[in-house]
Amino acid sequence: MRNIYLIFRRDFLGYVKAWGFWLSLAAVPLFLILGVGFGMFAATTSPVRYYAVVAPTPAISQAIEAEFQRRVSDAAEEAAELAKRMNIPLSEAEEQISEAAGGGRKYFEVPPPARTLEELRPWLAGERTVAGPAGERGLFAAFILSEDGSQLEYWSNDVNVDALQRTAEIAMRDMSRRDALTAAGLETDFLKQADNAAVKVPAFRLNNTHAGESGAEVTIADRAPAIVSGALAYFLWLMVFSIIQYLLMGTIEERSNKIFDTLLTSVKLPELLAGKLLAVFAVTSTMMLSWTAFAGIGSAVFAAQVPGMTDTISPFLAALTDPGLIIPALISFVLGYVLYGAIFMALGSLCDTIQEAQTLLSPMMILLMLPMFAIFIAFQDPGSPVIDIASWVPVFTPFLLILRIPHDPPMWEIIAQMVMMAAVTAVIVWLSTKVYRAGAVHGAGIGEIGGMIKSAMGIKPKAVKE
């Protein structure tokens, strides 16, 4: 154990002393903060813009204005609901809703200073200004209704900002619906009433263990284990994905340094491999746990501000501490990590240069995309026969077993798959040790991998260079 610790310690410190580690550690929270901050900044600092509508009647203007008013009304309803749920003053709730929406209304109609596009051009180009609620400004956009009334042309110097165009589209659609309903002698909220009258389709579960009673409606508490297992499977995949580079590059450095002979006169090869795998595991875990902690702190802060959020989070915490889920998941996690780690480390030991290792990265990525697809399918339909079969394929088992546990597969399957995973991992580790010895110690290359596996399995090899 002491030797494993020493190898682990050296490798771990070697990784964490590198700049790249700290950059990676800081990158995710930093980009998240910057992303959210930039979004909020962009929303709150976006300017007030004027638009004009050129149409023979005020119907178009009124429809667009009605759409803006509908949003104001929706926001007011939302604020009232929030104030009630959070037990806060209405003004505070309105402020929060307004902040979330980017700080109030940004578009205002002004009377058109001209009637044709050519005449409007100086205002649209910002060469001339019109008076409006925010003072003198150029026109951001102009709507011009075509002569036959079939098109409302949207003209602007900045077509990338299309919020106003989309608002107008919704307004025109609603206006058309309203006209059609009125023409048919129906009330204007006929469609809304029809939607409300639709037959509801609630989900129930026969054995609702979380609700404690059979036949209770499915809640977030029922879905939490599946979501948590999905997150764990994805976490394992992400970890396996991120160790490829560490294991490939780290081994190349040592192979080029010709350091293995010295190490192997001090530690056993399995100790060396165990120390290295642990170090990479610790490095990736440190990174991912740091990101998770960041996300956790963020969620906690958010939950503290939103009453009722604790009730939403607690089923997930309960799932995470459920031994029936977490024990098999942890076993799958560890075996899956060791299985893939041993393969990558063995392959890395056969590379002399970074270029050589890079040629291996593509097939490894493809190999890793297969479990990703399996995770995706299993998350959508865990009871699929394809997933049943795939869960017996050793490279998929660690991921799929984690995903299947919340769906109560037969106990014998769970045990058999764990035993199979342990056996396959042991064989892979044994083979990888042989390949690693041949590669790292005896300088064998990728081309000799077939011969080495034959040799490991007792079939006489043709030659392995010293």
Next chain:
Amino acid sequence: MGDAPLVMSGATKRFGAFTAVNSLSFTVPAGQIVGFLGPNGAGKSTSLRMALGVMEPDEGEVALFGVKPEIRALKRVGFLPEERGLYKKMTARDTITYFARLKGMSANDAKARADELLESTGLGKFRLSRISKLSKGMAQKVQILSTLAHRPDFLILDEPFSGLDPMNQQTLENLIRAEHERGATILFSTHVMEHAERLCDRIVMLARGRKVLDGTLEEAYATLGQGARVSVSAGFDLAAALASKGFSAHRAADKGPGEAWRVELPKGLGAQDALRAALEAGAPILGFQPEEARLRDVFVNLVGEAEAAALDVPTPAEEAA
């Protein structure tokens, strides 16, 4: 140390159809400095890797302190591989400390020992420098110190002098002598015979994977017939003149005044006897030099000049360089 540090018995290693080491047997007795000699490709490194358990022999046995090479026995060994390598981002002190700890020293002892060794070899001020910042010679020194740090009972050094400048070669010779005085047994491989002549109690010579000699320096020299170099005026047939006196002589390619001859000394006769016989035979002597036995000559004598040349045995001039 009850058992000999190393016993190899009939060790053979093949790589496909190529036999790198062929039935090699020898013993490294405790407390001695043993030179493991042979040209490049003779099988020295493969033999040492078998001795350390890095590689298993296909046939034969290896015993390190009386047991199969395994970690417990290897903790008593310090090994310097031919192909040097260290972690480039570690400092000199951390490197020595790390390898000493892997050999079983405590963290504090290993650190103190690293500082002591670095100070004693003039690298004290570089102890916190990364290996990548050191010169090649300094880095090699750090690796050698890493080998010695845990005060091993048995040092195995594979081509320890290669890549070192003359001053550092001398430093290394001093270190080897100091370790020997401390009581360590030392086995080092080299293809430079002069180092072995200066340091070794015993030598084991290899050629094409086979042992060709195993004994003390005196025993090695004894395999070589002694001779003397005699230069005479051009046209004088020294072989004919000495034949009646029991000496045989052959023309030599030595440069110098007149024509050079090598006179072989029969058992019991010395160089002075050859000189006296030549004078009595009326030889016009221009130069005379008793031959000094050298390990290279022993090797050439054992494997033949042609094979020695083919195996890239360095000439005396190359050795000196």
